[in-house]
Amino acid sequence: MRETGIVFDIQRFSLHDGPGIRTTVFLKGCPLRCLWCHNPEGLSPKPELMFFDYKCLGCGTCARVCPEGALAQGAGAKPRLAREKCAGCGRCAEACPSGAWRLVGRTITVEELLSLLERDALLYDRSQGGVTFSGGEPLFQPDFLHAALAACKERRIHTAVDTSGYAPWDVFERIAPLTDLFLFDLKPMDEEAHRRYTGVSNRLIHANLRRLAELGRPVRVRVPLIPGITDTEENLQALLALLGEVQGRILGVELLPYHDVAEKYQRLGKSYGMPSLSRPSEARLAELRARIAQVVPCA
Ligand code: SF4
Ligand code: SF4
Structure with missing residues:
Protein backbone atom coordinates (compact mmCIF):
# COMPACT_ATOMS: atom_id res chain seq x y z
CA MET A 1 0.00 0.00 0.00
CA ARG A 2 3.00 2.33 0.34
CA GLU A 3 3.66 2.03 -3.38
CA THR A 4 3.36 5.36 -5.16
CA GLY A 5 2.60 6.16 -8.77
CA ILE A 6 2.38 9.23 -10.98
CA VAL A 7 -1.04 9.90 -12.46
CA PHE A 8 -2.10 12.74 -14.71
CA ASP A 9 -5.85 12.39 -14.41
CA ILE A 10 -8.54 10.46 -12.58
CA GLN A 11 -11.85 10.60 -14.45
CA ARG A 12 -15.00 9.54 -12.66
CA PHE A 13 -18.20 8.41 -14.42
CA SER A 14 -16.39 7.16 -17.49
CA LEU A 15 -18.50 5.13 -19.93
CA HIS A 16 -16.02 4.23 -22.66
CA ASP A 17 -13.24 2.28 -20.95
CA GLY A 18 -14.89 -1.03 -20.12
CA PRO A 19 -18.27 -2.18 -18.82
CA GLY A 20 -20.61 -0.11 -16.64
CA ILE A 21 -19.75 3.17 -14.98
CA ARG A 22 -16.03 3.38 -14.29
CA THR A 23 -13.27 5.52 -12.94
CA THR A 24 -10.37 5.81 -15.36
CA VAL A 25 -6.97 6.32 -13.77
CA PHE A 26 -4.42 7.74 -16.21
CA LEU A 27 -0.84 6.79 -15.37
CA LYS A 28 2.00 8.91 -16.67
CA GLY A 29 4.80 7.60 -18.91
CA CYS A 30 4.74 5.64 -22.16
CA PRO A 31 7.47 3.94 -24.25
CA LEU A 32 5.54 4.58 -27.49
CA ARG A 33 5.27 7.82 -29.43
CA CYS A 34 2.18 7.32 -31.56
CA LEU A 35 1.85 10.26 -33.91
CA TRP A 36 -1.89 10.56 -33.18
CA CYS A 37 -1.64 10.02 -29.38
CA HIS A 38 -4.75 11.45 -27.70
CA ASN A 39 -3.03 11.91 -24.36
CA PRO A 40 0.28 13.66 -25.04
CA GLU A 41 0.33 14.73 -21.39
CA GLY A 42 0.74 11.03 -20.54
CA LEU A 43 3.90 10.46 -22.58
CA SER A 44 6.58 11.79 -20.24
CA PRO A 45 6.85 10.10 -16.84
CA LYS A 46 7.47 13.50 -15.24
CA PRO A 47 5.00 16.24 -14.26
CA GLU A 48 4.52 18.83 -17.04
CA LEU A 49 2.84 22.18 -17.42
CA MET A 50 -0.07 22.83 -19.76
CA PHE A 51 -0.82 26.43 -20.71
CA PHE A 52 -4.34 27.67 -21.45
CA ASP A 53 -3.40 30.95 -23.09
CA TYR A 54 -7.00 32.22 -23.43
CA LYS A 55 -7.16 32.33 -19.61
CA CYS A 56 -3.97 34.35 -19.14
CA LEU A 57 -4.36 37.92 -17.84
CA GLY A 58 -0.74 38.88 -18.47
CA CYS A 59 -0.26 39.80 -14.80
CA GLY A 60 3.25 38.33 -14.45
CA THR A 61 2.60 36.51 -11.15
CA CYS A 62 3.80 33.16 -12.49
CA ALA A 63 7.13 34.55 -13.66
CA ARG A 64 7.67 36.21 -10.28
CA VAL A 65 7.08 33.04 -8.23
CA CYS A 66 9.07 30.62 -10.38
CA PRO A 67 12.16 29.58 -8.38
CA GLU A 68 13.97 28.28 -11.48
CA GLY A 69 13.68 31.37 -13.68
CA ALA A 70 11.86 29.21 -16.22
CA LEU A 71 9.21 31.83 -17.00
CA ALA A 72 9.96 35.05 -18.83
CA GLN A 73 7.48 37.82 -19.40
CA GLY A 74 7.46 41.28 -20.90
CA ALA A 75 5.05 43.93 -19.57
CA GLY A 76 1.45 42.91 -20.16
CA ALA A 77 2.50 40.01 -22.38
CA LYS A 78 1.83 36.32 -21.93
CA PRO A 79 4.58 34.29 -20.23
CA ARG A 80 7.11 32.19 -22.16
CA LEU A 81 8.20 28.93 -20.59
CA ALA A 82 11.69 27.48 -20.98
CA ARG A 83 10.66 23.85 -20.44
CA GLU A 84 14.24 22.67 -20.04
CA LYS A 85 14.52 24.84 -16.90
CA CYS A 86 11.16 23.83 -15.39
CA ALA A 87 11.41 21.60 -12.31
CA GLY A 88 7.69 20.80 -12.23
CA CYS A 89 7.17 22.31 -8.77
CA GLY A 90 3.72 23.68 -9.68
CA ARG A 91 4.16 27.05 -7.92
CA CYS A 92 3.16 28.98 -11.02
CA ALA A 93 -0.06 26.97 -11.34
CA GLU A 94 -0.89 27.55 -7.67
CA ALA A 95 -0.17 31.29 -7.90
CA CYS A 96 -1.88 32.04 -11.23
CA PRO A 97 -5.13 33.89 -10.44
CA SER A 98 -6.92 32.63 -13.56
CA GLY A 99 -5.84 28.98 -13.76
CA ALA A 100 -3.89 29.48 -16.99
CA TRP A 101 -1.22 26.94 -15.97
CA ARG A 102 -2.07 23.35 -15.07
CA LEU A 103 0.53 20.98 -13.73
CA VAL A 104 -0.23 17.54 -15.13
CA GLY A 105 1.20 14.64 -13.14
CA ARG A 106 1.07 14.08 -9.40
CA THR A 107 2.29 11.41 -7.06
CA ILE A 108 -0.37 9.30 -5.40
CA THR A 109 -0.22 6.35 -3.02
CA VAL A 110 -2.29 3.23 -3.52
CA GLU A 111 -4.11 4.06 -0.31
CA GLU A 112 -5.07 7.55 -1.57
CA LEU A 113 -6.20 6.12 -4.86
CA LEU A 114 -8.36 3.48 -3.20
CA SER A 115 -10.06 6.01 -0.98
CA LEU A 116 -10.95 8.00 -4.12
CA LEU A 117 -12.26 4.91 -5.88
CA GLU A 118 -14.31 3.75 -2.91
CA ARG A 119 -16.49 6.89 -3.15
CA ASP A 120 -18.03 5.32 -6.25
CA ALA A 121 -18.18 1.71 -5.06
CA LEU A 122 -21.98 1.69 -5.04
CA LEU A 123 -22.06 3.01 -8.59
CA TYR A 124 -19.65 0.29 -9.73
CA ASP A 125 -21.85 -2.37 -8.10
CA ARG A 126 -25.09 -1.09 -9.59
CA SER A 127 -23.71 -0.62 -13.12
CA GLN A 128 -21.29 -3.58 -13.08
CA GLY A 129 -18.54 -1.06 -13.60
CA GLY A 130 -15.21 -0.59 -11.87
CA VAL A 131 -11.82 0.99 -12.43
CA THR A 132 -9.76 1.19 -15.62
CA PHE A 133 -6.04 1.88 -15.54
CA SER A 134 -5.00 3.76 -18.65
CA GLY A 135 -2.29 6.21 -19.63
CA GLY A 136 0.26 6.77 -20.98
CA GLU A 137 1.03 3.10 -20.65
CA PRO A 138 -0.08 1.76 -17.25
CA LEU A 139 2.40 -1.14 -17.41
CA PHE A 140 5.18 1.47 -17.50
CA GLN A 141 4.69 1.74 -13.70
CA PRO A 142 4.47 -2.01 -13.00
CA ASP A 143 4.89 -2.00 -9.22
CA PHE A 144 2.29 0.69 -8.63
CA LEU A 145 -0.11 -0.92 -11.10
CA HIS A 146 0.31 -4.32 -9.45
CA ALA A 147 -0.27 -2.91 -5.97
CA ALA A 148 -3.30 -0.88 -7.09
CA LEU A 149 -4.85 -3.87 -8.88
CA ALA A 150 -4.27 -6.08 -5.82
CA ALA A 151 -5.94 -3.50 -3.57
CA CYS A 152 -8.93 -3.29 -5.96
CA LYS A 153 -9.22 -7.08 -5.99
CA GLU A 154 -9.26 -7.14 -2.20
CA ARG A 155 -12.19 -4.73 -2.27
CA ARG A 156 -13.92 -6.65 -5.08
CA ILE A 157 -13.69 -3.73 -7.53
CA HIS A 158 -13.75 -4.84 -11.19
CA THR A 159 -10.44 -3.96 -12.88
CA ALA A 160 -9.55 -3.20 -16.49
CA VAL A 161 -6.14 -2.34 -17.92
CA ASP A 162 -5.96 -0.31 -21.14
CA THR A 163 -2.58 -1.12 -22.68
CA SER A 164 -0.50 -0.64 -25.81
CA GLY A 165 0.69 -4.21 -25.23
CA TYR A 166 4.30 -3.03 -25.22
CA ALA A 167 5.76 -4.36 -21.96
CA PRO A 168 7.87 -7.38 -20.99
CA TRP A 169 5.80 -10.56 -20.72
CA ASP A 170 6.70 -11.02 -17.04
CA VAL A 171 4.86 -7.74 -16.26
CA PHE A 172 1.73 -9.04 -18.02
CA GLU A 173 2.04 -12.38 -16.26
CA ARG A 174 2.27 -10.67 -12.88
CA ILE A 175 -0.81 -8.48 -13.32
CA ALA A 176 -2.94 -10.93 -15.35
CA PRO A 177 -4.55 -12.71 -12.35
CA LEU A 178 -5.55 -9.32 -10.91
CA THR A 179 -6.99 -7.92 -14.16
CA ASP A 180 -10.61 -8.68 -15.03
CA LEU A 181 -10.35 -7.19 -18.51
CA PHE A 182 -7.52 -6.16 -20.82
CA LEU A 183 -8.26 -3.43 -23.36
CA PHE A 184 -5.45 -4.19 -25.79
CA ASP A 185 -4.56 -1.71 -28.57
CA LEU A 186 -3.45 -2.85 -32.01
CA LYS A 187 -1.93 -0.13 -34.18
CA PRO A 188 -0.35 -0.60 -37.65
CA MET A 189 0.07 -4.32 -38.34
CA ASP A 190 3.11 -3.94 -40.57
CA GLU A 191 6.24 -3.86 -38.42
CA GLU A 192 8.00 -1.14 -40.37
CA ALA A 193 4.86 1.06 -40.39
CA HIS A 194 4.45 0.44 -36.66
CA ARG A 195 8.01 1.62 -36.05
CA ARG A 196 7.45 4.68 -38.22
CA TYR A 197 4.22 5.77 -36.54
CA THR A 198 4.79 4.67 -32.93
CA GLY A 199 8.57 4.51 -32.55
CA VAL A 200 8.70 0.79 -31.62
CA SER A 201 8.32 -2.64 -33.25
CA ASN A 202 5.00 -4.47 -32.85
CA ARG A 203 6.50 -7.96 -32.45
CA LEU A 204 6.41 -7.92 -28.66
CA ILE A 205 2.84 -6.54 -28.75
CA HIS A 206 1.56 -9.32 -31.01
CA ALA A 207 3.42 -11.97 -28.98
CA ASN A 208 1.86 -10.62 -25.76
CA LEU A 209 -1.63 -10.69 -27.29
CA ARG A 210 -1.18 -14.34 -28.33
CA ARG A 211 0.09 -15.27 -24.85
CA LEU A 212 -2.72 -13.44 -23.02
CA ALA A 213 -5.25 -15.24 -25.24
CA GLU A 214 -3.53 -18.57 -24.46
CA LEU A 215 -3.74 -17.77 -20.75
CA GLY A 216 -7.49 -17.34 -21.22
CA ARG A 217 -7.60 -13.85 -19.74
CA PRO A 218 -10.49 -11.63 -20.96
CA VAL A 219 -9.13 -9.40 -23.72
CA ARG A 220 -10.90 -6.85 -25.88
CA VAL A 221 -8.76 -5.58 -28.76
CA ARG A 222 -9.04 -1.87 -29.58
CA VAL A 223 -8.01 -0.52 -32.96
CA GLU A 234 -3.66 -4.07 -46.31
CA ASN A 235 -3.84 -3.31 -42.60
CA LEU A 236 -7.30 -4.82 -42.34
CA GLN A 237 -6.12 -8.06 -43.97
CA ALA A 238 -3.19 -8.34 -41.55
CA LEU A 239 -5.46 -7.52 -38.60
CA LEU A 240 -7.95 -10.20 -39.65
CA ALA A 241 -5.11 -12.73 -39.89
CA LEU A 242 -3.96 -12.04 -36.31
CA LEU A 243 -7.55 -12.01 -35.04
CA GLY A 244 -8.03 -15.38 -36.72
CA GLU A 245 -5.19 -16.76 -34.58
CA VAL A 246 -6.85 -15.66 -31.33
CA GLN A 247 -10.45 -16.27 -32.49
CA GLY A 248 -12.60 -17.74 -29.74
CA ARG A 249 -10.11 -16.69 -27.07
CA ILE A 250 -10.69 -12.91 -27.06
CA LEU A 251 -13.94 -11.11 -26.32
CA GLY A 252 -13.92 -9.02 -29.48
CA VAL A 253 -12.73 -5.84 -31.17
CA GLU A 254 -13.66 -2.21 -30.73
CA LEU A 255 -12.87 0.43 -33.36
CA LEU A 256 -11.76 3.84 -32.09
CA PRO A 257 -12.32 6.42 -34.86
CA TYR A 258 -9.60 9.05 -35.25
CA HIS A 259 -10.13 12.59 -34.05
CA ASP A 260 -7.81 15.56 -34.02
CA VAL A 261 -6.18 16.67 -30.73
CA ALA A 262 -3.76 19.31 -32.04
CA GLU A 263 -4.84 21.83 -29.40
CA LYS A 264 -3.65 19.64 -26.52
CA TYR A 265 -0.17 19.46 -28.08
CA GLN A 266 -0.08 23.23 -28.36
CA ARG A 267 -0.83 23.60 -24.64
CA LEU A 268 2.10 21.36 -23.82
CA GLY A 269 4.46 23.19 -26.15
CA LYS A 270 4.68 20.09 -28.39
CA SER A 271 4.11 19.78 -32.10
CA TYR A 272 1.35 17.55 -33.48
CA GLY A 273 2.78 15.46 -36.29
CA MET A 274 -0.47 14.33 -37.88
CA PRO A 275 -1.67 15.76 -41.18
CA SER A 276 -5.21 17.12 -41.26
CA LEU A 277 -7.51 14.06 -41.47
CA SER A 278 -11.24 13.58 -41.28
CA ARG A 279 -12.92 11.20 -38.89
CA PRO A 280 -13.89 7.95 -40.68
CA SER A 281 -17.54 8.04 -41.77
CA GLU A 282 -20.26 6.01 -40.05
CA ALA A 283 -20.70 4.03 -43.28
CA ARG A 284 -17.00 3.10 -43.29
CA LEU A 285 -17.13 2.12 -39.61
CA ALA A 286 -20.17 -0.07 -40.24
CA GLU A 287 -18.44 -1.74 -43.20
CA LEU A 288 -15.29 -2.49 -41.17
CA ARG A 289 -17.27 -3.75 -38.19
CA ALA A 290 -19.18 -6.13 -40.44
CA ARG A 291 -15.96 -7.52 -41.97
CA ILE A 292 -14.22 -7.93 -38.60
CA ALA A 293 -17.36 -9.51 -37.11
CA GLN A 294 -16.93 -12.40 -39.54
CA VAL A 295 -13.90 -13.37 -37.42
CA VAL A 296 -14.57 -11.99 -33.91
CA PRO A 297 -17.37 -9.88 -32.39
CA CYS A 298 -16.84 -6.19 -33.26
CA ALA A 299 -18.33 -3.01 -31.83
S1 SF4 B 1 0.00 34.25 -13.44
FE1 SF4 B 1 -1.50 33.36 -14.82
S2 SF4 B 1 -2.62 35.12 -15.61
FE2 SF4 B 1 -0.73 35.93 -14.71
S3 SF4 B 1 0.73 36.00 -16.45
FE3 SF4 B 1 1.02 34.07 -15.44
S4 SF4 B 1 -0.29 32.67 -16.61
FE4 SF4 B 1 -0.98 34.73 -17.09
S1 SF4 C 1 6.40 24.46 -12.43
FE1 SF4 C 1 7.80 25.50 -10.99
S2 SF4 C 1 9.76 25.50 -12.10
FE2 SF4 C 1 8.19 25.07 -13.62
S3 SF4 C 1 7.67 27.06 -14.47
FE3 SF4 C 1 6.20 26.66 -12.80
S4 SF4 C 1 7.12 27.63 -10.99
FE4 SF4 C 1 8.73 27.44 -12.54
Whole structure:
Protein backbone atom coordinates (compact mmCIF):
# COMPACT_ATOMS: atom_id res chain seq x y z
CA MET A 1 0.00 0.00 0.00
CA ARG A 2 3.00 2.33 0.34
CA GLU A 3 3.66 2.03 -3.38
CA THR A 4 3.36 5.36 -5.16
CA GLY A 5 2.60 6.16 -8.77
CA ILE A 6 2.38 9.23 -10.98
CA VAL A 7 -1.04 9.90 -12.46
CA PHE A 8 -2.10 12.74 -14.71
CA ASP A 9 -5.85 12.39 -14.41
CA ILE A 10 -8.54 10.46 -12.58
CA GLN A 11 -11.85 10.60 -14.45
CA ARG A 12 -15.00 9.54 -12.66
CA PHE A 13 -18.20 8.41 -14.42
CA SER A 14 -16.39 7.16 -17.49
CA LEU A 15 -18.50 5.13 -19.93
CA HIS A 16 -16.02 4.23 -22.66
CA ASP A 17 -13.24 2.28 -20.95
CA GLY A 18 -14.89 -1.03 -20.12
CA PRO A 19 -18.27 -2.18 -18.82
CA GLY A 20 -20.61 -0.11 -16.64
CA ILE A 21 -19.75 3.17 -14.98
CA ARG A 22 -16.03 3.38 -14.29
CA THR A 23 -13.27 5.52 -12.94
CA THR A 24 -10.37 5.81 -15.36
CA VAL A 25 -6.97 6.32 -13.77
CA PHE A 26 -4.42 7.74 -16.21
CA LEU A 27 -0.84 6.79 -15.37
CA LYS A 28 2.00 8.91 -16.67
CA GLY A 29 4.80 7.60 -18.91
CA CYS A 30 4.74 5.64 -22.16
CA PRO A 31 7.47 3.94 -24.25
CA LEU A 32 5.54 4.58 -27.49
CA ARG A 33 5.27 7.82 -29.43
CA CYS A 34 2.18 7.32 -31.56
CA LEU A 35 1.85 10.26 -33.91
CA TRP A 36 -1.89 10.56 -33.18
CA CYS A 37 -1.64 10.02 -29.38
CA HIS A 38 -4.75 11.45 -27.70
CA ASN A 39 -3.03 11.91 -24.36
CA PRO A 40 0.28 13.66 -25.04
CA GLU A 41 0.33 14.73 -21.39
CA GLY A 42 0.74 11.03 -20.54
CA LEU A 43 3.90 10.46 -22.58
CA SER A 44 6.58 11.79 -20.24
CA PRO A 45 6.85 10.10 -16.84
CA LYS A 46 7.47 13.50 -15.24
CA PRO A 47 5.00 16.24 -14.26
CA GLU A 48 4.52 18.83 -17.04
CA LEU A 49 2.84 22.18 -17.42
CA MET A 50 -0.07 22.83 -19.76
CA PHE A 51 -0.82 26.43 -20.71
CA PHE A 52 -4.34 27.67 -21.45
CA ASP A 53 -3.40 30.95 -23.09
CA TYR A 54 -7.00 32.22 -23.43
CA LYS A 55 -7.16 32.33 -19.61
CA CYS A 56 -3.97 34.35 -19.14
CA LEU A 57 -4.36 37.92 -17.84
CA GLY A 58 -0.74 38.88 -18.47
CA CYS A 59 -0.26 39.80 -14.80
CA GLY A 60 3.25 38.33 -14.45
CA THR A 61 2.60 36.51 -11.15
CA CYS A 62 3.80 33.16 -12.49
CA ALA A 63 7.13 34.55 -13.66
CA ARG A 64 7.67 36.21 -10.28
CA VAL A 65 7.08 33.04 -8.23
CA CYS A 66 9.07 30.62 -10.38
CA PRO A 67 12.16 29.58 -8.38
CA GLU A 68 13.97 28.28 -11.48
CA GLY A 69 13.68 31.37 -13.68
CA ALA A 70 11.86 29.21 -16.22
CA LEU A 71 9.21 31.83 -17.00
CA ALA A 72 9.96 35.05 -18.83
CA GLN A 73 7.48 37.82 -19.40
CA GLY A 74 7.46 41.28 -20.90
CA ALA A 75 5.05 43.93 -19.57
CA GLY A 76 1.45 42.91 -20.16
CA ALA A 77 2.50 40.01 -22.38
CA LYS A 78 1.83 36.32 -21.93
CA PRO A 79 4.58 34.29 -20.23
CA ARG A 80 7.11 32.19 -22.16
CA LEU A 81 8.20 28.93 -20.59
CA ALA A 82 11.69 27.48 -20.98
CA ARG A 83 10.66 23.85 -20.44
CA GLU A 84 14.24 22.67 -20.04
CA LYS A 85 14.52 24.84 -16.90
CA CYS A 86 11.16 23.83 -15.39
CA ALA A 87 11.41 21.60 -12.31
CA GLY A 88 7.69 20.80 -12.23
CA CYS A 89 7.17 22.31 -8.77
CA GLY A 90 3.72 23.68 -9.68
CA ARG A 91 4.16 27.05 -7.92
CA CYS A 92 3.16 28.98 -11.02
CA ALA A 93 -0.06 26.97 -11.34
CA GLU A 94 -0.89 27.55 -7.67
CA ALA A 95 -0.17 31.29 -7.90
CA CYS A 96 -1.88 32.04 -11.23
CA PRO A 97 -5.13 33.89 -10.44
CA SER A 98 -6.92 32.63 -13.56
CA GLY A 99 -5.84 28.98 -13.76
CA ALA A 100 -3.89 29.48 -16.99
CA TRP A 101 -1.22 26.94 -15.97
CA ARG A 102 -2.07 23.35 -15.07
CA LEU A 103 0.53 20.98 -13.73
CA VAL A 104 -0.23 17.54 -15.13
CA GLY A 105 1.20 14.64 -13.14
CA ARG A 106 1.07 14.08 -9.40
CA THR A 107 2.29 11.41 -7.06
CA ILE A 108 -0.37 9.30 -5.40
CA THR A 109 -0.22 6.35 -3.02
CA VAL A 110 -2.29 3.23 -3.52
CA GLU A 111 -4.11 4.06 -0.31
CA GLU A 112 -5.07 7.55 -1.57
CA LEU A 113 -6.20 6.12 -4.86
CA LEU A 114 -8.36 3.48 -3.20
CA SER A 115 -10.06 6.01 -0.98
CA LEU A 116 -10.95 8.00 -4.12
CA LEU A 117 -12.26 4.91 -5.88
CA GLU A 118 -14.31 3.75 -2.91
CA ARG A 119 -16.49 6.89 -3.15
CA ASP A 120 -18.03 5.32 -6.25
CA ALA A 121 -18.18 1.71 -5.06
CA LEU A 122 -21.98 1.69 -5.04
CA LEU A 123 -22.06 3.01 -8.59
CA TYR A 124 -19.65 0.29 -9.73
CA ASP A 125 -21.85 -2.37 -8.10
CA ARG A 126 -25.09 -1.09 -9.59
CA SER A 127 -23.71 -0.62 -13.12
CA GLN A 128 -21.29 -3.58 -13.08
CA GLY A 129 -18.54 -1.06 -13.60
CA GLY A 130 -15.21 -0.59 -11.87
CA VAL A 131 -11.82 0.99 -12.43
CA THR A 132 -9.76 1.19 -15.62
CA PHE A 133 -6.04 1.88 -15.54
CA SER A 134 -5.00 3.76 -18.65
CA GLY A 135 -2.29 6.21 -19.63
CA GLY A 136 0.26 6.77 -20.98
CA GLU A 137 1.03 3.10 -20.65
CA PRO A 138 -0.08 1.76 -17.25
CA LEU A 139 2.40 -1.14 -17.41
CA PHE A 140 5.18 1.47 -17.50
CA GLN A 141 4.69 1.74 -13.70
CA PRO A 142 4.47 -2.01 -13.00
CA ASP A 143 4.89 -2.00 -9.22
CA PHE A 144 2.29 0.69 -8.63
CA LEU A 145 -0.11 -0.92 -11.10
CA HIS A 146 0.31 -4.32 -9.45
CA ALA A 147 -0.27 -2.91 -5.97
CA ALA A 148 -3.30 -0.88 -7.09
CA LEU A 149 -4.85 -3.87 -8.88
CA ALA A 150 -4.27 -6.08 -5.82
CA ALA A 151 -5.94 -3.50 -3.57
CA CYS A 152 -8.93 -3.29 -5.96
CA LYS A 153 -9.22 -7.08 -5.99
CA GLU A 154 -9.26 -7.14 -2.20
CA ARG A 155 -12.19 -4.73 -2.27
CA ARG A 156 -13.92 -6.65 -5.08
CA ILE A 157 -13.69 -3.73 -7.53
CA HIS A 158 -13.75 -4.84 -11.19
CA THR A 159 -10.44 -3.96 -12.88
CA ALA A 160 -9.55 -3.20 -16.49
CA VAL A 161 -6.14 -2.34 -17.92
CA ASP A 162 -5.96 -0.31 -21.14
CA THR A 163 -2.58 -1.12 -22.68
CA SER A 164 -0.50 -0.64 -25.81
CA GLY A 165 0.69 -4.21 -25.23
CA TYR A 166 4.30 -3.03 -25.22
CA ALA A 167 5.76 -4.36 -21.96
CA PRO A 168 7.87 -7.38 -20.99
CA TRP A 169 5.80 -10.56 -20.72
CA ASP A 170 6.70 -11.02 -17.04
CA VAL A 171 4.86 -7.74 -16.26
CA PHE A 172 1.73 -9.04 -18.02
CA GLU A 173 2.04 -12.38 -16.26
CA ARG A 174 2.27 -10.67 -12.88
CA ILE A 175 -0.81 -8.48 -13.32
CA ALA A 176 -2.94 -10.93 -15.35
CA PRO A 177 -4.55 -12.71 -12.35
CA LEU A 178 -5.55 -9.32 -10.91
CA THR A 179 -6.99 -7.92 -14.16
CA ASP A 180 -10.61 -8.68 -15.03
CA LEU A 181 -10.35 -7.19 -18.51
CA PHE A 182 -7.52 -6.16 -20.82
CA LEU A 183 -8.26 -3.43 -23.36
CA PHE A 184 -5.45 -4.19 -25.79
CA ASP A 185 -4.56 -1.71 -28.57
CA LEU A 186 -3.45 -2.85 -32.01
CA LYS A 187 -1.93 -0.13 -34.18
CA PRO A 188 -0.35 -0.60 -37.65
CA MET A 189 0.07 -4.32 -38.34
CA ASP A 190 3.11 -3.94 -40.57
CA GLU A 191 6.24 -3.86 -38.42
CA GLU A 192 8.00 -1.14 -40.37
CA ALA A 193 4.86 1.06 -40.39
CA HIS A 194 4.45 0.44 -36.66
CA ARG A 195 8.01 1.62 -36.05
CA ARG A 196 7.45 4.68 -38.22
CA TYR A 197 4.22 5.77 -36.54
CA THR A 198 4.79 4.67 -32.93
CA GLY A 199 8.57 4.51 -32.55
CA VAL A 200 8.70 0.79 -31.62
CA SER A 201 8.32 -2.64 -33.25
CA ASN A 202 5.00 -4.47 -32.85
CA ARG A 203 6.50 -7.96 -32.45
CA LEU A 204 6.41 -7.92 -28.66
CA ILE A 205 2.84 -6.54 -28.75
CA HIS A 206 1.56 -9.32 -31.01
CA ALA A 207 3.42 -11.97 -28.98
CA ASN A 208 1.86 -10.62 -25.76
CA LEU A 209 -1.63 -10.69 -27.29
CA ARG A 210 -1.18 -14.34 -28.33
CA ARG A 211 0.09 -15.27 -24.85
CA LEU A 212 -2.72 -13.44 -23.02
CA ALA A 213 -5.25 -15.24 -25.24
CA GLU A 214 -3.53 -18.57 -24.46
CA LEU A 215 -3.74 -17.77 -20.75
CA GLY A 216 -7.49 -17.34 -21.22
CA ARG A 217 -7.60 -13.85 -19.74
CA PRO A 218 -10.49 -11.63 -20.96
CA VAL A 219 -9.13 -9.40 -23.72
CA ARG A 220 -10.90 -6.85 -25.88
CA VAL A 221 -8.76 -5.58 -28.76
CA ARG A 222 -9.04 -1.87 -29.58
CA VAL A 223 -8.01 -0.52 -32.96
CA PRO A 224 -7.52 3.24 -33.42
CA LEU A 225 -8.87 3.81 -36.90
CA ILE A 226 -6.57 6.28 -38.64
CA PRO A 227 -7.34 7.02 -42.32
CA GLY A 228 -4.47 5.88 -44.53
CA ILE A 229 -2.57 4.29 -41.62
CA THR A 230 -4.66 1.68 -39.81
CA ASP A 231 -7.68 2.18 -42.06
CA THR A 232 -6.29 0.56 -45.21
CA GLU A 233 -7.17 -2.71 -46.93
CA GLU A 234 -3.66 -4.07 -46.31
CA ASN A 235 -3.84 -3.31 -42.60
CA LEU A 236 -7.30 -4.82 -42.34
CA GLN A 237 -6.12 -8.06 -43.97
CA ALA A 238 -3.19 -8.34 -41.55
CA LEU A 239 -5.46 -7.52 -38.60
CA LEU A 240 -7.95 -10.20 -39.65
CA ALA A 241 -5.11 -12.73 -39.89
CA LEU A 242 -3.96 -12.04 -36.31
CA LEU A 243 -7.55 -12.01 -35.04
CA GLY A 244 -8.03 -15.38 -36.72
CA GLU A 245 -5.19 -16.76 -34.58
CA VAL A 246 -6.85 -15.66 -31.33
CA GLN A 247 -10.45 -16.27 -32.49
CA GLY A 248 -12.60 -17.74 -29.74
CA ARG A 249 -10.11 -16.69 -27.07
CA ILE A 250 -10.69 -12.91 -27.06
CA LEU A 251 -13.94 -11.11 -26.32
CA GLY A 252 -13.92 -9.02 -29.48
CA VAL A 253 -12.73 -5.84 -31.17
CA GLU A 254 -13.66 -2.21 -30.73
CA LEU A 255 -12.87 0.43 -33.36
CA LEU A 256 -11.76 3.84 -32.09
CA PRO A 257 -12.32 6.42 -34.86
CA TYR A 258 -9.60 9.05 -35.25
CA HIS A 259 -10.13 12.59 -34.05
CA ASP A 260 -7.81 15.56 -34.02
CA VAL A 261 -6.18 16.67 -30.73
CA ALA A 262 -3.76 19.31 -32.04
CA GLU A 263 -4.84 21.83 -29.40
CA LYS A 264 -3.65 19.64 -26.52
CA TYR A 265 -0.17 19.46 -28.08
CA GLN A 266 -0.08 23.23 -28.36
CA ARG A 267 -0.83 23.60 -24.64
CA LEU A 268 2.10 21.36 -23.82
CA GLY A 269 4.46 23.19 -26.15
CA LYS A 270 4.68 20.09 -28.39
CA SER A 271 4.11 19.78 -32.10
CA TYR A 272 1.35 17.55 -33.48
CA GLY A 273 2.78 15.46 -36.29
CA MET A 274 -0.47 14.33 -37.88
CA PRO A 275 -1.67 15.76 -41.18
CA SER A 276 -5.21 17.12 -41.26
CA LEU A 277 -7.51 14.06 -41.47
CA SER A 278 -11.24 13.58 -41.28
CA ARG A 279 -12.92 11.20 -38.89
CA PRO A 280 -13.89 7.95 -40.68
CA SER A 281 -17.54 8.04 -41.77
CA GLU A 282 -20.26 6.01 -40.05
CA ALA A 283 -20.70 4.03 -43.28
CA ARG A 284 -17.00 3.10 -43.29
CA LEU A 285 -17.13 2.12 -39.61
CA ALA A 286 -20.17 -0.07 -40.24
CA GLU A 287 -18.44 -1.74 -43.20
CA LEU A 288 -15.29 -2.49 -41.17
CA ARG A 289 -17.27 -3.75 -38.19
CA ALA A 290 -19.18 -6.13 -40.44
CA ARG A 291 -15.96 -7.52 -41.97
CA ILE A 292 -14.22 -7.93 -38.60
CA ALA A 293 -17.36 -9.51 -37.11
CA GLN A 294 -16.93 -12.40 -39.54
CA VAL A 295 -13.90 -13.37 -37.42
CA VAL A 296 -14.57 -11.99 -33.91
CA PRO A 297 -17.37 -9.88 -32.39
CA CYS A 298 -16.84 -6.19 -33.26
CA ALA A 299 -18.33 -3.01 -31.83
S1 SF4 B 1 0.00 34.25 -13.44
FE1 SF4 B 1 -1.50 33.36 -14.82
S2 SF4 B 1 -2.62 35.12 -15.61
FE2 SF4 B 1 -0.73 35.93 -14.71
S3 SF4 B 1 0.73 36.00 -16.45
FE3 SF4 B 1 1.02 34.07 -15.44
S4 SF4 B 1 -0.29 32.67 -16.61
FE4 SF4 B 1 -0.98 34.73 -17.09
S1 SF4 C 1 6.40 24.46 -12.43
FE1 SF4 C 1 7.80 25.50 -10.99
S2 SF4 C 1 9.76 25.50 -12.10
FE2 SF4 C 1 8.19 25.07 -13.62
S3 SF4 C 1 7.67 27.06 -14.47
FE3 SF4 C 1 6.20 26.66 -12.80
S4 SF4 C 1 7.12 27.63 -10.99
FE4 SF4 C 1 8.73 27.44 -12.54
